[in-house]
Amino acid sequence: MAAQHFRVLARDPNTRARLGELHLAHGTVATPVFMPIATQGTVKMLTADDLEALGAQMLLANAYHLHLRPGETLIAQLGGLHRFMGWQRPILTDSGGFQVFSLSTLREVTDEGVRFRSHHDGTDHFLHPETSIRIQEALGSDIAMVFDDVVAYPCPREQAQAAMERSLRWAERCRKAHRRPDQLLFAITHGGVYADLRRWCTERLVAMDFPGYAIGGLSVGEPKEQMFGMVALSTELLPDDKPRYLMGVGTPADIARAVALGVDMFDCVLPTRLGRTGTAFTAQGRLNLRNARYATALEPLDPTCDCVTCRRYSRAYLRHLFKAGEATGPRLLTYHNLHFYLRLMDRLRAAIVAGTVHQIVDEMTRLFPDEPSEREA
Template sequence: MGFRVVAECPVTGARAGELTTAHGVVKTPVFMPVGTQATVKAMAPFELKALGAQIILGNTYHLFLRPGEELVERAGGLHRFMGWDRPILTDSGGFQVFSLAELRTLSDEGVVFRSHLDGSRHVMTPERAVRIQERLGSDIAMCFDECVKYPTTYEYSMGAVKRTLAWARRCLAAKTRDDQLLFGIVQGSVFEDQRIACAEALMEMDFPGYSIGGLSVGESHQEMYRILDCLKGVLPKGKPRYLMGVGHPSNLLEGIARGVDMFDCVLPTRNGRNGTVFTSRGRLNVKNLSLAEDFTPLDPDCTCYACRNFSRAYIRHLYKAGEILAMRLCTWHNLHFLISLVEGARRAILEGTFPEYRERFLRTFEG
């Protein structure tokens, strides 16, 4: 298992790579659909394969609460349990615990929290987060970290960085599976010196990959890009870089231009369920009355199943009628859109045309 860069854009530093896992090779850059509870909402595994999904996510927090890692392990691991034979990445649950501020108590030892499902009390430590992910059997696991809200103070963020680093050391010490890659997570909010210090400390621990957490939590796009710019020259070139929780099309290309290899986000599936789709000319709300007699595809430039077979008017009708197919078609389209966008970026990097590819897409999408 390992990672290699096969091409790099001399203008931007965008990379095309190959990440080898126990369940296959992932060609990067890559967008990873989110399957929080061992399913990508509204999509079957064979449909995800048809879309070109190489790797999907599961979430430690949610799977720990329901159905429990013991049951998943007895079922043969997460791959067999959910019928997915390609790579899986699991988030440690740190972000979910962060989002439950009213239901948790944080200390250097770990987090005591109450389930959002039934109010039951639980304790999550770095060691337990690793153990759960090992029992789930994912190909890539995340260290348990502290993700801070935005905005935050310099002092609070520094405390979270120190705790994240201490927890990263404990995660490494707890790791037992040789067939699972464990990534460290760079924290530090929007403070460049903290981000650099955190990255350098994690690099001394020699993780096989590095995640960038704590972004897309309310800061501006420009602040996000500034942090990515400062980390671009710090993180090792020979290891994968994963920007967590980012899925807006513009952010994907700007992240790739700053050397990021991996992305995930619930945005395409959540937006799809709510009737909003990405198109080459920007966002489109399928529920708009103006589409009632629009017999063109969601996106005339798209080749996905929904765009090849159905019109905006038909899909709007499905939403108005409360039909489940509406959500499935829009989710299908959004996932296809982002996966294809990142695949196109990879081809452009290999062909030496990434700056033109990026400029052309952003001009039409944001114009």
């Protein structure tokens, strides 16, 4: 089913990076791609018009949150998630496994599924693989994810193995339950930071022949070198003709490094979350607008940036907006940060053709050293 949906167009001769093309129901996506996070059907602070102007190719929404509020039935009645959001480009929906793990209380996991209490109103819910697929099919996303059992770090080997084996069983159930022909279903690899478990899980998922594969269970607190060790192993094992998605990662340096290892798809909350708190990504590294030295700074956030924020507003004005509690400040910084991320992806795609991905890896590592990634809950 999946091979015709993804095509590798070029490869960087000096790394494992590849330029690709992912064909989805709502359009063709150039990879490597960064997906801004629209958890509850919106990217915080921005409109669909903003995202189109920024050049966002694809968004990530979350089945857990949309199931709880307003509900997939209502969204389906209103024409599906794309019409509901006013967004006609591709959407990927996360299944909700990570959110059940990170947000819900009284979480009880069995082989059948997960019983949890809503973080909104305390109501009890039971989510199993078939329900997750039904929700995502009703939403009408271009890519759905299998329901998985996510564990924290550090995690004993026995627990990581049990969660991995459960996730494999759930992946098979999701595959059998999935019926929507215009929606791709991606698998998620697990195994924690245990290489043999990762290998075992990945090989079994590859045998199930999904149209795409996510590398899951990372960016949950493990050291960066362990994370990248698991990424390198995973991309060696995953099919060359299927897209590879590293969930919840990451910083500009993380993304560049993972692209060099052969990853095609990314999402992370960092550019929007940090934008809302006054931190900008720039060609000189991170910039914290709340610093008093910017109170009289007339230069733009990033003199090398051509986004609306940098073309029109000074650091002093933007700092004033944050100090005054004006919503325009977080909006303008969110816009700039996503512009930075999306232009980084443009640069990486061009660098694959030019054979210079390693130069961007070095640059991003120098500008953004040892920063943690964050995954949206």
